Amino acid sequence: MGHYSDPPLLVLASLASGPKHGHAMIEDIAGMCGTRLGPGTLYGAIARLEQQGWIMPLPPEERRQPYRITAEGLRVLRAKLTTLQHFAKAGLGRLEAS
């Protein structure tokens, strides 16, 4: 079984700790869960998240484009992580019971 990979969720989780540009997101996500997103995968997730209004671009810094998470993005991230937490708790409970 490979690393956890849900690129939009990983990007949201990375931006939850503050605005980041693409390379910083890749390093942060790799440190967080061991998944190293490819450049196309990262920007595919960024495009979809921005179009949904869950992240937004900040003014460019030199040639780098930072993004930040929006209030709606935080709400979505919290909801998804809560679901995952319930799932993990239930799964671990079953493992302990067996």
Add this chain to the structure above:
Amino acid sequence: MNRAAAHLLTRLYPRRWRERYGAEFEAFLATGRGGLRASANVVWSALFEHIFPTPGLKTDQQPRSFGVIVRQPSAFLPLAMSFTALVLVLGHVALFGAVREADEGATAHLWQLLMAGQMPVLAFFAIKWLPRAPRPTLGVLALQAGAALASMAPIFFLNL
């Protein structure tokens, strides 16, 4: 990754995606680690973006007529391949006569490659264009089917 490679890879994305993300994505690629894996990831993502465009991205509202769609590379390439296959068969018949050969020659292999090679292009065309403009796309698909049948007709009728 060098800037030329970054530019080329960015060009693989659809125009409306490039209009919004092209400049920053190219800069992102140019300042990042290159390599085969990263390039393959970009190629795959660009193909994915063509087939499943990012929802909400401003799309061009140009009318998508039969004429516009038939000029797409994935539309005319199968037509050109069928036409080439037909010319090959007719050329072979003109030169050597309508004789059935026990051993398939180079012409037969080329014909098979052209006909089989257009299948993935046809599939790509249908997946990309049917959801966007069903009626003209069906027209182009009918034209492609007609061209393919035309290139098969000599084989069938002359029993090659």
